[in-house]
Amino acid sequence: MIKTTSENPVLRVAPAAPAEAAAHFRAALAFHADVSDVATALAAGGDPGFVVLDSRSTESWDQGHVPGAVHLPTALIPEQAAQLLDPSVPVVTYCWGPGCNGATRAALALAELGYQVKEMLGGFEYWAREGFPYETWQGPAGREADPLTAPVAGDCGC
Secondary structure, three states: OOOOOOOOOOOOOOOHHHHHHHHHHHHHHHHEEEEHHHHHHHHHOOOOOOEEOOOOHHHHHHOOOOOOOOOHHHHHHHHHHEEEOOOOOOOOEEEOOOOOOOHHHHHHHHHOOOOOOOOOOHHHHHHHHHOEEEOOOOOOOOOOOOOOOOOOOOOOOO
């Protein structure tokens, strides 16, 4: 039974039962990867067990991209994915940032072709804002971590 209260906007619709909540959040983790987790896995060296795919235009790629990422604009996925990606290796897609659904569209296109896929939350925007190194058409680049999006010392603990 769902209880409601009109006085509290947070609890106007009651939270899900714990088992439902666990299933929902487990499913969310199956579809999404955090920028920090992707960076940690890539920085560990060796094979991370996945490939990162930048689904943006060539102009956007040149402006900045995750080191080692594969560049494959979403519109070209149906034609070129088989030449660039191993179907047995999971793919993590990204686009500009949380205001863009390009990574979602790329993930859908790849899933429809039979690839295992996750979307990197925050996209390139949060990769750069969290202070991770990136590459441009001119070579390696980076910026200081934004203290509003990344811990200034150590780990966020999540």
